[in-house]
Amino acid sequence: MDITFKDVTYIYQANSPFAHKALENLSFHIPSGSFVAVIGHTGSGKSTLIQHLNGLITPTEGTVQIGDYQINSDKKPENLKELRSRVGVVFQYPEHQLFDETVAKDIAFGPKNFGVSESEIQRRIKEIVPAVGLDEALLGRSPFDLSGGQMRRVAIAGVLAVKPEILVLDEPTAGLDPRGQREIMDMFSNLHKEQGLTTVLVTHSMEDAVKYADHVIIMNKGTKYMEGTPEEVFTQREALNKVQLDVPEMIQFINAFEERFGKTIPFKRQTVQALAKEIQQALKGAGSDE
Amino acid sequence: MREKFIEFRNVSFRYGDEQPWVLDNVSFEIYKDEWVAIIGHNGSGKSTIAKLMNGLLYPEQGEIIINGMPVNDEHVWDVRKQVGMVFQNPDNQFVGTTVQDDVAFGMENRGIPREEMEKRITEVLRSVRMEDYLLTEPHRLSGGQKQRVAIASVLAVKPDVLILDEATAMLDPRGRKEIMRTVSDIQAKNEISLITITHDLQEVVMAERVIVMNNGSVWDEATPRDIFAKKDELRKIGLDVPFIAVLADELKQNDLLIENEPLNHDELLEELWTLHLKM
Numbered sequence: 403m404d405i406t407f408k409d410v411t412y413i414y415q416a417n418s419p420f421a422h423k424a425l426e427n428l429s430f431h432i433p434s435g436s437f438v439a440v441i442g443h444t445g446s447g448k449s450t451l452i453q454h455l456n457g458l459i460t461p462t463e464g465t466v467q468i469g470d471y472q473i474n475s476d477k478k479p480e481n482l483k484e485l486r487s488r489v490g491v492v493f494q495y496p497e498h499q500l501f502d503e504t505v506a507k508d509i510a511f512g513p514k515n516f517g518v519s520e521s522e523i524q525r526r527i528k529e530i531v532p533a534v535g536l537d538e539a540l541l542g543r544s545p546f547d548l549s550g551g552q553m554r555r556v557a558i559a560g561v562l563a564v565k566p567e568i569l570v571l572d573e574p575t576a577g578l579d580p581r582g583q584r585e586i587m588d589m590f591s592n593l594h595k596e597q598g599l600t601t602v603l604v605t606h607s608m609e610d611a612v613k614y615a616d617h618v619i620i621m622n623k624g625t626k627y628m629e630g631t632p633e634e635v636f637t638q639r640e641a642l643n644k645v646q647l648d649v650p651e652m653i654q655f656i657n658a659f660e661e662r663f664g665k666t667i668p669f670k671r672q673t674v675q676a677l678a679k680e681i682q683q684a685l686k687g688a689g690s691d692e
Numbered sequence: 693m694r695e696k697f698i699e700f701r702n703v704s705f706r707y708g709d710e711q712p713w714v715l716d717n718v719s720f721e722i723y724k725d726e727w728v729a730i731i732g733h734n735g736s737g738k739s740t741i742a743k744l745m746n747g748l749l750y751p752e753q754g755e756i757i758i759n760g761m762p763v764n765d766e767h768v769w770d771v772r773k774q775v776g777m778v779f780q781n782p783d784n785q786f787v788g789t790t791v792q793d794d795v796a797f798g799m800e801n802r803g804i805p806r807e808e809m810e811k812r813i814t815e816v817l818r819s820v821r822m823e824d825y826l827l828t829e830p831h832r833l834s835g836g837q838k839q840r841v842a843i844a845s846v847l848a849v850k851p852d853v854l855i856l857d858e859a860t861a862m863l864d865p866r867g868r869k870e871i872m873r874t875v876s877d878i879q880a881k882n883e884i885s886l887i888t889i890t891h892d893l894q895e896v897v898m899a900e901r902v903i904v905m906n907n908g909s910v911w912d913e914a915t916p917r918d919i920f921a922k923k924d925e926l927r928k929i930g931l932d933v934p935f936i937a938v939l940a941d942e943l944k945q946n947d948l949l950i951e952n953e954p955l956n957h958d959e960l961l962e963e964l965w966t967l968h969l970k971m
Binding site for chain 2 (some may be wrong): 432442443447494495549550572573576577578579580581582583606607608646647648651652654658659661663674675677678679681684685686
């Protein structure tokens with residue numbers, strides 16, 4: 403399903419002395435099947451943006467279109483529940499929302515709510531549990547006996563068990579160790595490809611955005627500040643610095659290298675191995691110039 | 693010789709009699725005025741160490757000495773005056789109804805006079821760039837802003853050691869960097885020990901010494917440079933190495949003789965410059 407925001411403004415506590423404009427005139431289009439990274443400073447409107455994606459909040463002005471579902475200020479879709487079964491949201495620290503007696507019951511809670519049959523739920527659990535890197539032996543355990551990383555995976559499995567077409571991830575790896583971070587992101591990336599999902603990733607990690615996303619939206623003060631491919635967006639260091647964001651570390655190094663040696667190495671999301679080769683060649687070239 | 697401030701002597705801990713050991717015979721020392729980073733995979737025992745340091749938990753075996761005092765029922769309140777701690781989740785740490793009340797809370801408990809309190813509130817909030825939010829209610833702050841206030845609240849009571857238990861995990865990269873700069877300034881100025889428990893490699897590189905935990909034991913203890921030289925071994929225990937260290941390794945594969953295990957951009961560029969002059 404594709405996602406379109408048209409002139410969306412969202413005001414918290416409108417018509418009160420505490421009114422606060424969290425989004426202003428936000429427009430963008432995410433084609434079905436994209437992997438989009440939404441990046442911005444704390445308070446830039448990212449969280450407000452994603453709450454629109456499954457109708458948790460409705461725009462104060464403007465229109466949000468998710469597939470065939472239209473959401474605007476005076477019209478919530480009648481089939482909101484159906485929309486929510488098609489848009490899965492993994493909120494920050496989703497393990498805080500675990501509540502059931504066993505891991506299996508916790509994962510089953512979402513699909514059960516959406517009327518999925520018991521046999522289908524069991525089938526999905528069998529498929530999803532290994533996919534998120536959990537051992538089936540844990541299904542009968544209380545989720546509260548698990549480690550933080552395992553609890554995170556249970557919570558994610560609960561969202562995936564609904565079989566959403568759009569997956570919204572709000573800093574899904576916060577607090578995990580490096581291996582856990584990589585495993586979870588690789589898992590989302592595989593799911594995205596295998597199931598043809600539309601994925602919206604809210605992240606602070608420029609590295610993850612470069613590695614996984616095909617499109618980047620930079621938010622600042624409730625508006626869209628920049629948009630494009632990772633290569634287009636992340637090579638604009640000055641513009642990003644202006645809104646308190648850094649470019650990925652590889653680009654920082656490429657820039658510093660250029661300043662020092664006068665040699666430009668283009669950024670094309672290359673591997674570190676490839677970059678090392680290019681540096682070696684650039685150095686050779688720099689030597690023979692003299 | 694540097695003065696010992698924290699000492700773990702053969703500490704073992706588990707959360708219940710039938711449970712596995714979370715810490716297994718852990719010994720280390722942390723000196724006054726030192727900055728130590730503790731790293732390790734999730735579940736390696738890092739956070740348990742932090743909770744043992746201020747008596748939120750007691751060891752089942754072994755002994756913990758803070759500034760000469762064993763951490764036990766008799767000394768726990770004195771220990772807590774000296775050990776300030778900021779945790780990962782900002783929502784669990786607010787007690788005041790405004791930013792200013794929150795910073796004042798810890799000082800009130802310690803009977804600090806009002807005038808001094810006011811002075812410190814301005815001072816610490818400025819150091820975390822939250823001075824414009826004196827009267828703001830906590831629920832109006834973002835996660836990162838809350839965490840900056842939590843750090844300010846701890847700093848306001850001037851502890852001897854500040855423990856940041858993944859306290860920057862929810863901040864954006866720039867905010868993280870600024871907090872770390874602020875914290876390191878404060879550490880240098882006030883002669884306090886700083887213990888950062890973190891997965892952030894940039895924070896690890898800033899520390900003087902790194903303690904690496906693996907499955908409840910101390911896996912290694914050394915400077916960041918020596919630790920990150922063990923790239924493959926670190927990866928095996930679920931940890932990562934900084935981009936620059938990875939790039940330096942790849943450059944070596946391309947016959948560039950990088951010698952000094954660079955950890956930041958300047959160090960690597962310097963090495964490349966020297967090599968390029970010889971080419």
